Amino acid sequence: xxxKLKIVLLLICTALGIGIMILFFTLSEQMIHYxxxxxxxxxxxxxxxxxxxxxxxxxxxxxxxxxxxxxLGNYTAPLQILELDSTLKIRKNHQIELKQQNxxxxxxxxxxxxxxxxxxxxxxxxxxxxxxxxxxxxxxINSGYYFSHLxxxxxxxxxxxxxxxKRGESLMGTLNLSDTTKVKYAPLFLQKQFDGIxxxxxxxxxxxxxxxxxxxxxxxxxxxxxxxxxxxxxxxNTIDTVSHAQIKLAKLKNSTMKTFSKPPLIVNKLSAxxxxxxxxxxxxxxLYESEDIWKRxxxxxxxxxxxxxxxxxxxxxxxxxxxxxxxxxxxxxLYALIGKKIVCxxxxxxxxxxxxxxKQRKIKND
Amino acid sequence: xxxSVSFKNTIVEIICVTYALLFIYAAISKLFDFENFTIQLxxxxxxxAVAGWISITIPxxxxxxxxxxxxxxxxxxxxxxxxxxxxMFTAYIYIILNYSAFxxxxxxxxxxxxxxxxxxxxxxxxxxxxxIAIAYTPMKKSINNQQNWKS
Numbered sequence: 121x122x123x124k125l126k127i128v129l130l131l132i133c134t135a136l137g138i139g140i141m142i143l144f145f146t147l148s149e150q151m152i153h154y155x156x157x158x159x160x161x162x163x164x165x166x167x168x169x170x171x172x173x174x175x176x177x178x179x180x181x182x183x184x185x186x187x188x189x190x191x192l193g194n195y196t197a198p199l200q201i202l203e204l205d206s207t208l209k210i211r212k213n214h215q216i217e218l219k220q221q222n223x224x225x226x227x228x229x230x231x232x233x234x235x236x237x238x239x240x241x242x243x244x245x246x247x248x249x250x251x252x253x254x255x256x257x258x259x260x261i262n263s264g265y266y267f268s269h270l271x272x273x274x275x276x277x278x279x280x281x282x283x284x285x286k287r288g289e290s291l292m293g294t295l296n297l298s299d300t301t302k303v304k305y306a307p308l309f310l311q312k313q314f315d316g317i318x319x320x321x322x323x324x325x326x327x328x329x330x331x332x333x334x335x336x337x338x339x340x341x342x343x344x345x346x347x348x349x350x351x352x353x354x355x356x357n358t359i360d361t362v363s364h365a366q367i368k369l370a371k372l373k374n375s376t377m378k379t380f381s382k383p384p385l386i387v388n389k390l391s392a393x394x395x396x397x398x399x400x401x402x403x404x405x406x407l408y409e410s411e412d413i414w415k416r417x418x419x420x421x422x423x424x425x426x427x428x429x430x431x432x433x434x435x436x437x438x439x440x441x442x443x444x445x446x447x448x449x450x451x452x453x454l455y456a457l458i459g460k461k462i463v464c465x466x467x468x469x470x471x472x473x474x475x476x477x478x479k480q481r482k483i484k485n486d
Numbered sequence: 487x488x489x490s491v492s493f494k495n496t497i498v499e500i501i502c503v504t505y506a507l508l509f510i511y512a513a514i515s516k517l518f519d520f521e522n523f524t525i526q527l528x529x530x531x532x533x534x535a536v537a538g539w540i541s542i543t544i545p546x547x548x549x550x551x552x553x554x555x556x557x558x559x560x561x562x563x564x565x566x567x568x569x570x571x572x573x574m575f576t577a578y579i580y581i582i583l584n585y586s587a588f589x590x591x592x593x594x595x596x597x598x599x600x601x602x603x604x605x606x607x608x609x610x611x612x613x614x615x616x617x618i619a620i621a622y623t624p625m626k627k628s629i630n631n632q633q634n635w636k637s
Contacts, residue, residue: 122625130617133566137573141532145581148535159534163588408528408537432588473587 153429153473156359158406160421160433166471167420167434167454171464173208178460182448184232186252190448190455191237192462193230199239201230201255206453208464218248220259233272233326242267247278249297260297271333273326273348279333281310281324289316292324292335292350306350313340318384319365327393330425334398336391339365339384343391343398345425356428359421360404362387389418394449397431397472398423401444418444420454422471432473436465494622501619502561505568505612506552513548516541531586532578547571562623569616576609 152161175192183193183201192202201214216230216239224244231238232252239248239257243266250257268290269281276298282291282305292309296302310320324335332353335344341360345353357363362385370381390401400421405414413419417435424431436444442459449455454465516523520541527537551571554564579602582589589602600608 123621125625126620129566130569130620133570134573137570138577141574141577141581144536145532145585148530148532151535152531159528159537161531161534161588162529408525408534410522410525470588476585476587 153431156430158359158361158404159408160359160406160419161473162434163432163470163473166432166468167436167465168468169437169463170453170466171208173204173211173462175202175457175460175462178442178445178457180446180457180462181229182446182455182457183230183237185448185450186232186234188451190450191230191232191252195227198225198228198230201232201237204462206451206464208462214252214255216250217256218259219256220248223259223262229270231270231272234275236272236275238270238272238278240270242270242280242283247295247297261295261300264295264300264303265291265293269324271324271326273333277348279324279326279348279350284316287316290320294348294350304350306346309344309346309350309352310335313365314367315369315378318367318369318378318380322388323391325391325393327395327425329395332425334391334393334425336388336398336400337365338389339367339387341387343388343400343423345428354428356423356425358388358400358402358423359406359430360387360402362404390444390447392447392449392454393425394452396424396426397449398425399447399449399454401436401447420447424472432471434471436463439463498561498619498622501615502555502565504615505565505619506555508612509548509552509555509568513545513552516545516548530582531588532581562620562625565616565620565623569613569620572609572613572616576606576613579606579609 151157152159177194179194179196180192180202181195183191185191188206190204190206192204194200194202199216201216203212203214204210218239223246226241228239228241235251235253237250237252237257240246245261245264245266246259247261247270248257249260265282265285267280267282271279273279276296278295278297280293280295282293283289284291289312290310291305291307293303293305313319319339320337321339322335322337324333327334331348333346333348333350337343341358341362343356343358345356347353366385368381369378371378386403388400389403392399400423401418402421405411413435417437419433419435421433422431423429436456439458439461444456444458446457447454452467454467456463456465524537524541527533527541530537533540551564551567554560555568583602
């Protein structure tokens with residue numbers, strides 16, 4: 121009798137113990153990926169540095185990629201292009217030639233998509249287009265609204281962030297280079313929280329694989345996914361909790377211009393897209409994280425654009441005192457500009473965190 | 487069973503003291519490095535949802551159990567809870583190794599040197615010890631209760 125009671129009690133304990141752990145596991149998985157309350161997950165070895173090269177200047181930016189090559193523009197030499205192979209070993213310089221020279225050039229920027237490159241400057245405004253075979257471009261657009269950002273979607277259609285006349289509020293739109301009457305604006309795309317300029321600031325990309333425009337706000341925890349016609353798919357949230365931009369502005373004396381009265385709270389510094397995934401360099405540490413990692417690295421959060429879930433995070437380590445300045449993802453490689461260096465990180469499928477770890481793998485290798 | 491009562495008592499005594507030492511050691515090493523412990527739990531694939539309150543619950547519970555194991559009257563209850571905690575811990579490791587998408591690396595103190603599989607065996611030994619101790623402990627309290635109900 122006593123013996124039986126003991127066995128029953130032990131069985132109850134066993135069931136209870138296993139049951140509770142299964143419950144915790146299900147809860148945690150659900151919460152991390154779909155209802156994350158700012159808890160990051162750092163699986164090991166999801167991104168590893170495989171190449172590094174010194175560029176001698178820190179003024180480069182990512183212009184794009186084509187055929188396995190990476191192209192860098194240079195802010196201080198605006199019409200030069202540096203071409204790198206995917207392993208960062210072979211480099212070539214190209215000089216862009218513009219057929220029309222009589223424009224008010226200040227700081228042209230370059231984007232490269234497939235066989236074409238685009239030279240543009242939103243505050244003139246102008247857009248040149250050319251082919252990367254001969255690096256010669258001709259003027260396509262020289263009128264219309266000013267704009268602050270441009271990403272090519274195909275050989276004629278551009279996704280553009282315009283500036284509305286007078287107040288300069290940001291306005292997303294698209295432009296057709298061969299038919300300027302097809303310009304399109306999407307006034308509801310960016311949502312104003314107070315001034316419509318700073319609060320809607322952010323970066324955007326065109327995702328070739330999914331055929332989507334992805335806009336990531338700089339000062340709030342939101343990203344926007346739409347089709348190339350700017351029809352909204354959904355607004356997703358990054359895992360932090362800053363849903364409202366925290367910016368204080370002050371008017372400059374004797375001017376209509378405004379500036380920050382205190383440093384704004386940056387949420388999502390940089391972003392990149394490839395395939396189903398969105399990569400966001402967040403500026404905010406989450407719960408249960410060591411401060412140490414934030415002093416030595418920039419943290420990249422990975423989101424799945426097909427179901428707006430958070431997958432995992434990984435660090436991009438500082439080089440000397442320099443932090444990650446720009447990033448670009450192509451062919452499962454993340455390229456990062458850090459100081460005067462360019463670094464390539466190999467991204468492993470494991471950062472999706474969708475399959476259980478292989479049982480046989482040797483687990484504790486630290 | 488023919489084993490003498492005093493032998494059984496000695497065995498139970500030894501197991502209880504071993505368990506108590508283990509729990510006290512575990513609790514203290516967690517509390518000494520509490521911040522780190524909370525970070526590790528938050529990083530755990532099973533406990534991130536509950537890391538906030540569980541990080542304090544576990545060491546406190548461990549101390550309470552250790553005390554219970556050393557007080558003869560409530561020792562049996564202590565043994566059941568020890569068994570429950572060990573089962574949970576073992577289930578935790580099993581789930582991590584087989585179902586979780588990533589394996590964290592966290593265990594404090596001397597246990598840090600163990601691989602997860604060694605840990606699994608370590609836990610299994612302690613589970614068996616708990617069962618032995620429960621089997622050898624007389625259920626005085628419940629007998630008294632039953633007698634009380636009868637009268």
